[in-house]
Amino acid sequence: xxxxxxxxxxxxxxxxxxxxxxxxxxxxxxxxxxxxxxxxxxxxxxxxxxxxxxxxxxxxxxxxxxxxxxxxxxxxxxxxxxxxxxxxxxxxxxxxxxxxxxxxxxxxxxxxxxxxxxxxxxxxxxxxxxxxxxxxxxxxxxxxxxxxxxxxxxxxxxxxxxxxxxxxxxxxxxxxxxxxxxxxxxxxxxxxxxxxxxxxxxxxxxxxxxxxxxxxxxxxxxxxxxxxxxxxxxxxx
Amino acid sequence: xxxxxxxxxxxxxxxxxxxxxxxxxxxxxxxxxxxxxxxxxxxxxxxxxxxxxxxxxxxxxxxxxxxxxxxxxxxxxxxxxxxxxxxxxxxxxxxxxxxxxxxxxxxxxxxxxxxxxxxxxxxxxxxxxxxxxxxxxxxxxxxxxxxxxxxxxxxxxxxxxxxxxxxxxxxxxxxxxxxxxxxxxxxxxxxxxxxxxxxxxxxxxxxxxxxxxxxxxxxxxxxxxxxxxxxxxxxxx
DNA sequence: GTCTATAGAGCGATAGAC
DNA sequence: GTCTATCGCTCTATAGAC
Numbered sequence: 001x002x003x004x005x006x007x008x009x010x011x012x013x014x015x016x017x018x019x020x021x022x023x024x025x026x027x028x029x030x031x032x033x034x035x036x037x038x039x040x041x042x043x044x045x046x047x048x049x050x051x052x053x054x055x056x057x058x059x060x061x062x063x064x065x066x067x068x069x070x071x072x073x074x075x076x077x078x079x080x081x082x083x084x085x086x087x088x089x090x091x092x093x094x095x096x097x098x099x100x101x102x103x104x105x106x107x108x109x110x111x112x113x114x115x116x117x118x119x120x121x122x123x124x125x126x127x128x129x130x131x132x133x134x135x136x137x138x139x140x141x142x143x144x145x146x147x148x149x150x151x152x153x154x155x156x157x158x159x160x161x162x163x164x165x166x167x168x169x170x171x172x173x174x175x176x177x178x179x180x181x182x183x184x185x186x187x188x189x190x191x192x193x194x195x196x197x198x199x200x201x202x203x204x205x206x207x208x209x210x211x212x213x214x215x216x217x218x219x220x221x222x223x224x225x226x227x228x229x230x231x232x233x234x235x236x237x
Numbered sequence: 238x239x240x241x242x243x244x245x246x247x248x249x250x251x252x253x254x255x256x257x258x259x260x261x262x263x264x265x266x267x268x269x270x271x272x273x274x275x276x277x278x279x280x281x282x283x284x285x286x287x288x289x290x291x292x293x294x295x296x297x298x299x300x301x302x303x304x305x306x307x308x309x310x311x312x313x314x315x316x317x318x319x320x321x322x323x324x325x326x327x328x329x330x331x332x333x334x335x336x337x338x339x340x341x342x343x344x345x346x347x348x349x350x351x352x353x354x355x356x357x358x359x360x361x362x363x364x365x366x367x368x369x370x371x372x373x374x375x376x377x378x379x380x381x382x383x384x385x386x387x388x389x390x391x392x393x394x395x396x397x398x399x400x401x402x403x404x405x406x407x408x409x410x411x412x413x414x415x416x417x418x419x420x421x422x423x424x425x426x427x428x429x430x431x432x433x434x435x436x437x438x439x440x441x442x443x444x445x446x447x448x449x450x451x452x453x454x455x456x457x458x459x460x461x462x463x464x465x466x467x468x469x470x471x472x473x474x
Numbered sequence: 475g476t477c478t479a480t481a482g483a484g485c486g487a488t489a490g491a492c
Numbered sequence: 493g494t495c496t497a498t499c500g501c502t503c504t505a506t507a508g509a510c
Contacts, residue, residue: 177418
């Protein structure tokens with residue numbers, strides 16, 4: 001792993017060589033499109049217009065390059081999500097607070113401009129990685145997203161106090177599914193709908209997804225309705 | 238490995254050699270776990286306990302093996318989906334007909350017993366393929382699933398006459414997202430929930446997913462509510 | 475039908491010249 | 493920092509013995 005230390009205390013403060021920037025950009029795009037294992041170092045360096053040896057020189061390895069992408073993207077995206085979450089908890093009794101929480105989570109993930117925490121490509125990359133059994137990807141996602149996801153689940157719990165904890169996690173899981181599938185397979189809905197629906201249209205996705213997911217979250221609790229004061233259903237076997 | 242129900246209904250008249258059956262079974266499992274590009278012919282043949290050359294001898298190529306898996310699984314699964322769909326259109330005004338349509342679509346996809354059209358492993362395989370830009374996979378999915386999906390969208394349209402066609406496709410897309418993400422990344426919800434939720438528990442997934450998706454489908458139409466209905470010009474639509 | 479052996483290509487990573 | 497050349501490995505697919 002002995003490669004030049006980057007150790008940036010200030011995240012983006014590094015000027016970063018042109019080669020590095022080109023590699024980060026090309027790798028994010030190609031990994032998002034084909035997954036980590038689906039792209040070779042040769043393809044990466046060719047797409048970035050740099051030498052074959054540059055990946056190992058600047059990032060130590062192909063995996064080091066993936067870690068650098070996370071290092072670069074995660075904090076801005078989570079900051080943007082939490083900033084928007086903070087904006088929508090103030091009037092906690094507002095009827096559309098649920099919609100705003102959901103939008104706070106998915107809008108930054110869909111936004112195509114990567115400059116203010118938005119990152120459609122990076123979201124697509126995480127979706128692609130979630131299929132592969134890449135140990136590093138698991139570690140990176142847990143490290144960078146656990147805290148934010150827990151904050152959102154907590155906000156959802158406050159907005160929907162009748163749901164059990166298990167139900168909250170399940171519904172958050174279905175939210176992730178809708179988001180990731182949209183990023184990873186936009187062509188299926190385009191094909192099925194005969195071109196009527198375009199999953200690459202961020203505004204359309206937000207318009208359609210937020211009310212759908214919000215209505216799903218508002219479905220009556222099965223756990224709490226069937227047993228008053230119930231604790232939780234056993235769902236392990 | 239010797240299921241008692243194994244020769245039910247003779248879905249493929251072929252007796253199929255032991256080598257072929259072992260390869261189909263091992264390949265379905267490994268492709269589902271690691272995707273098509275993530276598994277080598279060497280791993281496949283080793284897992285099946287057959288010779289390295291058997292894939293090319295029996296199926297022509299690695300891609301031929303994938304096509305054979307679809308050939309074997311698609312018809313039973315779609316037949317089971319359509320059989321269940323037929324069971325739930327009779328009382329079209331029944332309040333839970335929507336729930337039953339949704340369950341008719343996802344239950345066979347989640348069922349772990351592959352003998353009667355159910356195929357959790359095969360669903361996971363399709364989810365994994367949807368990430369890769371495998372041209373053959375796209376072709377196979379379109380060939381085998383377009384007709385069934387259209388039947389379900391038509392049934393959903395009858396159950397929810399207020400939704401526009403675009404909204405129906407979007408909501409069906411979110412259904413697919415929840416289903417595929419559950420199959421492909423069951424570990425994320427287990428991790429986030431601290432083990433409270435188990436995406437490998439078919440009953441739990443059905444219990445949680447059907448009401449969530451149904452409530453999402455029942456969200457008011459944005460297209461029909463905000464636009465043409467405001468004016469009373471048109472007497473019928 | 476089943477096997478061994480291997481062709482021919484591509485892979486990640488590195489050594490060492492400049 | 494950037495480059496070429498190359499090591500050691502794995503891949504899919506096939507030829508040819510049995």
